[in-house]
Each structure stands twice: as structure tokens, then as C-alpha cells.
Amino acid sequence: MDGTQLNQRLQEHMTEAGLTQTELADAVNGYLTAAGHQGTVSDRTVRHWLTGKTRWPHPRQRAALGALFGCTAEELGFAPPAGRHTPTSTPEPPVLRRNFLTATTGTTAAATVPLFAPCPHIVGTTDVIRLRTGLDTLMTLDDRRGGHEALERAALNSSRQALDMQEQAASQRVRQRLFSIAADYTATAAWSAIDARLVGRAQQHLDRALYLAGMAKDPVAELRVWNSYAMLAHQNREYTKAVDAAQAAQACGITRRDPLFDSLAHARTAIGHATRGDRQTALRSLGYAHEALRKAERDVPRPSWVAFYGPAELSAITAIVRDRIGDSAAAEAASHRALASIPAQFHRNRALATTRLALAQLHQGDIEQACATASAAFDHMAGYPIPGRLRSLLGDFYRDLITLAPDAGIAREWGDRFRTEWSRS
CATH class of the missing domain: 1.20.58 (Methane Monooxygenase Hydroxylase; Chain G, domain 1)
Structure with a gap:
């Protein structure tokens, strides 16, 4: 790789992990600091790696990158200077992909296990990424068997872990991301309680999740919470509140940037209107949901909790709306x-x-x-x-x-x- 050639391999690994240049710099610095070294990597350093201006990073930086991605420096697109013979090292297991949750199927409980031994002085982007990976495991468990108390407890334990790390956060940005993760885990606990129809606990979790999402300034987490509020209100037969919550989801900033979230909010509103017997308004909201989903890009990275939503789920919601307004034949077709x-x-x-x-x-x-x-x-x-x-x-x-x-x-x-x-x- 010459000095003008882009490092596509590193870029691909960053994209897969969802890391920006600044976030990768924070992650490498966090690793170096935990190892007792000074963290001096900046977004400019990462930019030099990506553009090929730096073809062979410092040994400590290579070790940090190897630990983060589970790859050798060569596998990340770097090349030692000509004539230098560098032994190929065995990379550590990738910390960006470690799961902290051991989940089993059937009726056995899901239990959290320690992610890592956090540095007592600093919590950085690497730690945030490690903690966030557990959400994917919880969502997979939910997809298989639905909400249950073991899932709820695991989510709450992880939320507490995120909040306990606040005092050691390396920066205000890391603190906000920890709030965001805590909000997501608490919302996951709330969702599990909603699916299990444990109404009282669900309400408490949602109230807490909304507070945490506000502290994180995370519009995606806020939309998730309002979407769940709408579902909980429906379980409580508070149909006007269900519509209000769905409309609050529509007002979240993410709906203006990502049509998929806009579609979900309109679909939830349509169910509320249909349950109240407001046929025309329900169909209008349903039309907005379909129109927004057609505009949504399929390959945009999104959190795992929203993986359920797409054409199939909108068809399922269409079936609910149609059946509740008396169009049973259309509901049957949508269900198919x-x-x-x-x-x-x-x-x-x-x-x-x-x-x-x-x-x-x-x-x-x-x-x-x-x-x-x-x-x-x-x-x-x-x-x-x-x-x-x-x-x-x-x-x-x-x-x-x-x-x-x-x-x-x-x-x-x-x-x-x-x-x-x-x-x-």
C-alpha cells in the first residue's frame, strides 16, 4: 500500500463496528490508558491510517487495534516498511464482538457474566462498545421466545452496569453514550414486561427509560420508549393515551432523518385510531406508514431492537388495523x-x-x-x-x-x- 492508497480493510472493519474516526481514536486511547500507556491517538491519526499516510502504526497502536478488532495489523490493511521482517502475531479475541450474555433457550434463565475488568480510572469508547454488544444477544433471545423475567433481569443488570461506569467516564461524550446504553437496556426490560403483560413493572421501566434517553439526548431511544408506551396504554385499554404516545414518537427527531422510524410511529398511531373506531384517521396513518417505509433505506445501520420492523411487520400491523375497523377480508390478506x-x-x-x-x-x-x-x-x-x-x-x-x-x-x-x-x- 503506497502513501496515496486508501486503507479499505481498516475502513471496512470500522464500518462493521459502527465506529467513526473519533470513536476509534477514543477506543485505542482507552486501551492504551488501561495498559498503562499514554493515549495520544487523535482523529487525525486515524485519518492518516485510512489515507495511507501512516502505513505502519506504532507497535502499541498496532497492539491496541489488534485487540479491538481481533485482527493482525496486516489483516487491517497495514504493511511494514520494505525489508523489515515482523513476526505475525496472534490477535486477541475481538473485544468489539464479545458478548457478555450467556442466554439459553427453553425455561432456563439468561445470566450476565462480567464483560471485562474495567480500568478503575477511565471508561472509554471500547468499554461502551463492549457493553452495547449485549443488546443484540437479548434481542435474539426475545425473537425466539418473547419477553420473560430472566430477560428483564438481565437487561436491568446491564443498565445498572452502564450507570455504575459513569464516574469513570473519560469524557462527557462517553457519559452520554453510557446513558444511551442504560436507556436501551431499561427499555428492553420494559419491552420484556410488556410482552409478558406485567403492566406495573413495564410502566416503571418505561418512566426510567424515558429519563435516561433524555439524559443521553438520544432520539432513537426516545422513540423506542414512546412506541412501548403506546403498546402499554393499549394493554391498559387507555386508547387515547395510546394515540398520544404514538404521536409523541412521531415528534422524535429521528423520524425526520430516517423514514423507517417515521413509518413505525405512524403504524403505531394507526392501531390506536383503529381501536378507537376512527376508521378514516386510522387508514390515513396507515397510508403514511406505508409511504414512509417505501422511502426507507434497507442497509442503513440501526439498533438491533428495531430489526423486527419492515414490510412484514407493517403487513402484520395492517392486519390489526383492518380487522379492527371491520375489513376482515383485507386483514386476512395482510396477515398472509x-x-x-x-x-x-x-x-x-x-x-x-x-x-x-x-x-x-x-x-x-x-x-x-x-x-x-x-x-x-x-x-x-x-x-x-x-x-x-x-x-x-x-x-x-x-x-x-x-x-x-x-x-x-x-x-x-x-x-x-x-x-x-x-x-x-
């Missing part, structure tokens, strides 16, 4: 579209969409098909406890079933399975 594209690993979401499909079929009088479809929701959750939100929706299906067909044999059969699955969970 959702199920055709919801990723297989989203067990809970597929089970919810399947139950929505069964409700749309039931509301059209197709009793046998509705019962068969609703039974498939249990199959999607095979091996996992049924989370409270799904239990409640299946309960709604059963109540509508015995109202529409109280004497049908298939209704009694489905009721037997419903009680069996309920007791299993």
Missing part, C-alpha cells in the same frame, strides 16, 4: 403477506401474526379454518413458554370463537387444546 416474509427465527412474531390471521378468518365466519390456523400458533412456540401478550391474543380468539360458534364441536376441541397449552406454559 406478513407470514410470507416474517423471518423464521421470529417465533413469537410469527405466532402473533398467525393468531391475527385466525381472528380475521373467524370474523368472516370460517370457523374450521380459523381453528386450524389458530392451532398453528402453538406449533410456532413449540419448545418455548407462551408469552403473556400471545396468551392474551389467543384468549381473544377463544372468546370470539365461543361467541360465534358456542355449540360447534370444533370450537370445543380447540378450547381443550387451548387449556392444555395454557397449563403447559
